[in-house]
Amino acid sequence: MNKTIFKQLETIWHKGTRGLLSAGLASTMLVWGGTPVQLEPTRDADLHADRVIRTTAKAHPVAPAPSREAVRFSWPIERETEIDLNYRSHEATSKGFRLLVRGEDFRNGIALPLETSRAVIAINAVGEDRVALREAAIDPHDVTLVAKNGTVFRGAEGLEKLAALEDLQNARKQQMPVATTMFKLAGQVGSGEVMLFADNMNHDRQDRYVIQVLEKHSDVALGLRTGRDTYLPGEPIALQADWLSDTSTLTTVSLEGRIVSPTGKVHPLRFDARNQLSPFTLSEREAAIAGLWRVEVTAIGDDGVRKVRRDVATAFALTEPTARFSGKAEVSLTKNALVAGLEVEVGSAGRFEARGILFGTDATGAMVPVAVAHAADWFQPGQRLLALHFDGETLEQAAVGAPFEVRDLRLIHQDRLGLLHRQAQALRVEAID
Amino acid sequence: MFSRMLLGKLMRQLSLVFLFCCTPFLFANTGVAFVHGTGSQTDARNDYWTAEMIDSVRQGLPNANNYTVINCNFDKFMWESAAAGCLAGQLLDFINSKGITDLVVITHSNGGNVMRWILSNPTFDARYPQIISKIRWVNAVAASSLGTPLADAAVAGNIFEQAVGWLLGYTSDAVKQQQVSWMAFYNANYLYGTSGRPATPVGFYSLIGTDVESSPFDPDSYCGGYTLNVGLEVTQEWLDNCSDGFLDCSSQAGAGQVWLYDTQFSSEPLSHNQSRRKCFGVDVILRNDL
Numbered sequence: 001m002n003k004t005i006f007k008q009l010e011t012i013w014h015k016g017t018r019g020l021l022s023a024g025l026a027s028t029m030l031v032w033g034g035t036p037v038q039l040e041p042t043r044d045a046d047l048h049a050d051r052v053i054r055t056t057a058k059a060h061p062v063a064p065a066p067s068r069e070a071v072r073f074s075w076p077i078e079r080e081t082e083i084d085l086n087y088r089s090h091e092a093t094s095k096g097f098r099l100l101v102r103g104e105d106f107r108n109g110i111a112l113p114l115e116t117s118r119a120v121i122a123i124n125a126v127g128e129d130r131v132a133l134r135e136a137a138i139d140p141h142d143v144t145l146v147a148k149n150g151t152v153f154r155g156a157e158g159l160e161k162l163a164a165l166e167d168l169q170n171a172r173k174q175q176m177p178v179a180t181t182m183f184k185l186a187g188q189v190g191s192g193e194v195m196l197f198a199d200n201m202n203h204d205r206q207d208r209y210v211i212q213v214l215e216k217h218s219d220v221a222l223g224l225r226t227g228r229d230t231y232l233p234g235e236p237i238a239l240q241a242d243w244l245s246d247t248s249t250l251t252t253v254s255l256e257g258r259i260v261s262p263t264g265k266v267h268p269l270r271f272d273a274r275n276q277l278s279p280f281t282l283s284e285r286e287a288a289i290a291g292l293w294r295v296e297v298t299a300i301g302d303d304g305v306r307k308v309r310r311d312v313a314t315a316f317a318l319t320e321p322t323a324r325f326s327g328k329a330e331v332s333l334t335k336n337a338l339v340a341g342l343e344v345e346v347g348s349a350g351r352f353e354a355r356g357i358l359f360g361t362d363a364t365g366a367m368v369p370v371a372v373a374h375a376a377d378w379f380q381p382g383q384r385l386l387a388l389h390f391d392g393e394t395l396e397q398a399a400v401g402a403p404f405e406v407r408d409l410r411l412i413h414q415d416r417l418g419l420l421h422r423q424a425q426a427l428r429v430e431a432i433d
Numbered sequence: 434m435f436s437r438m439l440l441g442k443l444m445r446q447l448s449l450v451f452l453f454c455c456t457p458f459l460f461a462n463t464g465v466a467f468v469h470g471t472g473s474q475t476d477a478r479n480d481y482w483t484a485e486m487i488d489s490v491r492q493g494l495p496n497a498n499n500y501t502v503i504n505c506n507f508d509k510f511m512w513e514s515a516a517a518g519c520l521a522g523q524l525l526d527f528i529n530s531k532g533i534t535d536l537v538v539i540t541h542s543n544g545g546n547v548m549r550w551i552l553s554n555p556t557f558d559a560r561y562p563q564i565i566s567k568i569r570w571v572n573a574v575a576a577s578s579l580g581t582p583l584a585d586a587a588v589a590g591n592i593f594e595q596a597v598g599w600l601l602g603y604t605s606d607a608v609k610q611q612q613v614s615w616m617a618f619y620n621a622n623y624l625y626g627t628s629g630r631p632a633t634p635v636g637f638y639s640l641i642g643t644d645v646e647s648s649p650f651d652p653d654s655y656c657g658g659y660t661l662n663v664g665l666e667v668t669q670e671w672l673d674n675c676s677d678g679f680l681d682c683s684s685q686a687g688a689g690q691v692w693l694y695d696t697q698f699s700s701e702p703l704s705h706n707q708s709r710r711k712c713f714g715v716d717v718i719l720r721n722d723l
Contacts, residue, residue, distance in 0.1 A: 073555035073562050075634040084629025090617030098589060120670045124590035161667050180590060184670045210590045214671055229618050292615055313589065314614040317622075353556050357631060372631045376556035410622075414557055417512065419622050 034330030034341055039409070040425050045087045047230055047422040049321035052347030053284065054381060067376075068351070072387075074373035076394045081369050083357060085408055085424035091225040093244060094312035096214040097298070103136065103207040106198035109146070112213060114191045115308045118160065120214040121196075123181045125207055136207040140183045142200040148192035160186040220245045222310035224297050230317045230419045233284040239269070239277045241297050241312070250301035250308065257298065262291030269297075287320040290416055319418040322348035325411055326383070331429050333402065338395060340406050340427055341387040346379045350416060354386035356409040356426060360400025367405060370398045376414060386411075402431040461535035463569075464499035465491060465723055466524055470542025470577075470709070471607045473506040481541075486711040490539070493720035501527040507543055508605035511550040512557070512623075516607075520547055521560045528567050536564075537723055538571045541709045542679070543607055545576025545637075546616075546624070549688060552633040553625040570636035571689075572719060575708045578627065578639070578688035580616030581680050583671055584608050616684075626688035637689030640718070642677030644695075644702030645669050657707035665704045679705035693718065 042048045101110055112119070125136040140162040145153040156162060162183035185194075196211075220243065227238030239257070243250040257269035259280075270278040282293075292315040301308045328343040342354050353376035359367045373388040388406065395401075409426035412419055467487060469477040478487050482502065491500040505519035527533060540548045548571055555561045587608050609615060620627040626637050647654045647662035654662050665678025675682035682694075695703040699713035708715055 067557070067559040069559050071556040071559050071562065073565075073634075077631045081631060082629060083631065087621075090614050090621070092614045122586055122590060122671070126591055161670055180587075182667050182671070184667070212586055212590055214586075216670070229621060292618060311589075313585070315612070315618055317618065369631070372625075374554075374556045412623075414554075417623075422622075 034332045034339070037329050037331055037427065037429075039325060039327045039329055039342075039423070039427055042423050043425070045228075046424060047087075047228065047232070047419065049232055049324040049420060052321050052324055052345050055288065055320060055322065055348045068378045070375070070377040072373070072375040072389055074371050074388075074390055074394070076371045076398065077357070077369050079362070079368040079370070079398065083369055083408065087228070087422060087424065089225050089227065089229040089316070090314065091223050092312050092314035093221045093223045094310050095216060095218050095221045096212060097309040097311045099211040099213070101209050101211060103201060103205050103209070104203045106138070106196070106201060106209075107203040109195040109197050110211065112194045112196055112211075113307070113309055114185075114194050114213070114215065115220065115306060116215045116218045117187050117189065117191045118185055118217055120182070120184045120216060122212040122214075124210045124212070126210055136201070136205065136209075138181045138198045138201060138209075140181055142198050143183070144197040144199065145185070145189055146195040146197070147188075147190050148194065149190070151188075153186070153189060158186050158189045160184045218308075219247050220250065220301070220303070220308050220310070222297070222299050222301075222312045224295065224312040224314050226295060226314060226316045228316070230319055230422070231282065232319055232321050233287040234281050237277075237280050237282065237316070239295065239297070241275075241299060243299075243301050245303075248303040250303045253300040253302050253307060255297065255299045258296055260294040260296065261286060262289050262293060269295075282318050284320065287318045289318075292317055317419065319413070319420060320348070320416070321420060322346070322350060322413050322416070322418065323352050323379075323411060323420055325354075325409075325421050329427060331427070333404070333429060333431070334392065336392045338390045338392075338404060338429065339387050340390075340429070341385055342409075344379070344384045344386055344411065346381050346384050349378075349380050351376060351378045351414040352384075352386065352420075353412045353414050354388060354410070355412070356388050356406040358388075358390045359405045359407055360395060360398060361403055362398075362400050368398070368400065370394060370400055370404075402429060404429040462496075462499065462532050463494055463535040463537070463723060464501070464527065464531055464533035465494060465537045465539060466527060467500070467502045468520060468538060468540040468544035468548055469503060469505075469507065470540075470544045470575075471507050471605070471611070473508050474504045477504050478502040481709060483710055486709065486716055489711055489716040490719045490723070493723035499531050499533060503544075505547075507547055508607050510606045510610050511543075511547045511619075512554070513606075516547050517550045518558065521551060521558055521564060524564050525560050528564065533567055535569050536567045537569050539574065539719055540571060540576060541574045542705065543577050543611060545571070545573035545578060545639075545688070546610070546619075548573070549576075549578070549624050549626060549633060549637060552635060552637065553623060555634065565634050568635045570638060571633075572638050572640060572692065572722060573689060574640045574715070574719075575642050575677055575680060575685050575703070575705055576639055576688065577611050577680050577684055578616070578686075579620070579681075579684035580611045580613040581672070581684060582613060583668055583679060584611040585613055586671060588612055620688070624688070628687075633689065638692035639686055639689055640692050640708070640715070641682050641685040641694045642680075642703035642705060642708045643675050643682055645676075645678040645704040646702060653701045653713070656701075656712040657704065657710040661706040662704050665706065677703060677705040677708065 141155045145158040223242045259267040296313045323346045326343040326345045330341040332339045355374040358370045360370045375386045406427040409423045411421035469481040506515040509516045626633045645665045647666045669678045673681040701713040
């Protein structure tokens with residue numbers, strides 16, 4: 001670590017200590033005797049950038065407005081805490097599907113391909129004029145259902161539970177779209193193809209509607225997960241869609257999907273004959289858009305008896321590589337503290353945070369979690385330093401000693417909410433003379 | 434579920450014992466802050482919580498005037514200056530103006546997420562450590578910690594072909610944020626307290642509503658507003674069997690330690706609207722915890 005960086009470290013500690021004192025928190029004076037070390041190599045499930053890019057904040061709107069000053073913070077955690085470092089992305093599951101229809105379709109009847117009875121249905125008028133939407137909303141009492149066997153159910157006859165529009169609005173305030181109708185079908189309506197009609201509406205208005213059907217009592221769900229929850233530009237985005245059922249095995253009849261950017265740009269997905277996603281990447285320019293990306297998949301499956309339709313959506317982040325850990329680090333272990341200084345290669349100005357979990361060795365020789373530490377500062381491009389500070393009192397109370405490990409090491413671009421680095425096993429600290 | 438609950442209760446009791454024996458607790462100046470859920474509030478005392486709820490809970494304070502009712506814009510994403518930034522500002526003003534040294538924060542619904550943002554990202558804002566250092570614990574009532582399928586439905590209900598109405602403001606950022614997959618992302622990367630993740634720096638204790646009852650012949654259904662409960666009973670059909678009409682119990686219990694289920698102190702379940710009102714003794718539970 002060069003002198004410049006060391007000087008920055010002193011500045012960080014000075015400013016950081018001041019910040020903590022003003023916050024009324026105990027602070028331990030740093031005794032810096034850093035021993036140079038290297039971060040461990042990253043593994044497959046980790047996230048890391050091989051390079052950094054230089055962008056300007058002007059070109060990329062900043063979502064939050066975080067502090068400019070250096071701030072650090074740490075706290076102890078229970079040794080029994082189970083820390084999951086597998087970084088497995090969330091699997092979204094769905095037992096429902098969506099239909100996109102127009103007002104005139106309610107006159108001719110809309111076929112609902114129901115796999116099970118007692119489905120819950122939400123009908124939402126879509127548009128930009130809220131007044132018009134309210135007028136377009138469908139009252140559940142105006143619904144007519146025709147079961148597969150031809151039985152006609154008018155109004156509430158075919159509904160087990162329904163709410164007046166104003167009740168739904170009262171219940172959900174602004175959290176429900178303004179023209180949502182929701183009801184549950186009665187058991188006697190059954191399953192199979194059920195026709196949905198609606199009266200007392202102007203069928204010619206060309207209003208658009210989204211019908212969402214939830215087959216809560218079905219055994220068949222569609223699962224969807226991305227390979228990771230965060231990608232860097234140019235990395236291949238992996239998707240996995242699976243039928244989930246305890247009682248049947250489904251084969252996929254069709255599979256369609258798309259990725260929607262935070263600003264609404266749509267990227268259709270292509271699947272091969274084996275329903276595998278064709279290679280798909282997103283560009284650096286697109287990574288500048290703050291927010292999560294939406295992945296939607298629509299699938300039709302066949303269990304040999306019937307076809308089942310499911311729509312499922314999940315989310316992932318695309319992050320600009322505005323900074324990265326260079327891999328160089330220094331550690332200092334004294335009775336007052338364990339400090340891990342991490343060199344950060346900054347490509348674009350911003351506020352960056354390092355965070356990690358310290359594990360220590362207990363009397364039985366087991367590695368146990370001890371504390372969490374965060375450190376953040378505003379940096380201009382160049383080689384910078386963030387230091388994680390674990391105070392000696394915490395180590396003493398936890399009754400742990402060397403070797404220590406910093407796990408779950410992360411680098412975050414705070415003012416762009418970008419996760420830049422995530423590493424399960426990052427740093428090992430043996431006893432230092 | 435039960436073991437988590439027992440652990441939660443044990444942790445709280447140990448914390449309280451520690452507070453009494455090892456800190457100058459008797460000299461603490463205790464205060465309580467009420468943090469509302471999704472929505473932009475200007476008079477949350479009356480519009481969100483109701484005055485009778487606030488006034489009942491604050492009677493548990495040594496000085497009943499040491500309370501604040503937060504009014505922020507929680508239609509925004511939790512990290513935004515109008516959300517967590519606003520919350521931090523109002524909490525710090527309260528702490529400084531009243532000399533609060535022991536703060537209990539009571540959140541409802543998405544307010545739990547905004548509070549958890551502050552607890553989980555202490556270096557994001559220099560004010561956050563100052564606030565965290567004064568918090569005894571957070572009582573998160575009906576917190577949407579794992580999101581809700583109803584938020585997914587609200588977003589999906591606005592997407593029509595290539596039109597992305599949800600991006601044009603028809604669904605607030607807070608609703609987008611509370612989609613299940615989005616909360617999974619934020620829990621895995623920016624928030625602490627969920628399974629497999631470190632705990633927050635101070636205790637985050639959840640109180641859970643388990644059901645919705647709305648019968649026109651049952652006076653209990655009118656607590657908090659009858660029509661509100663009617664709507665929630667229908668939206669409950671979109672959720673698990675254990676839910677408060679807006680959130681699955683698993684979401685409410687998804688972060689921190691489970692403190693109480695409504696069934697442990699009341700014969701009536703708390704719907705999502707009732708858990709922020711003076712219904713079935715929830716105010717007494719919160720009052721006695723100050």
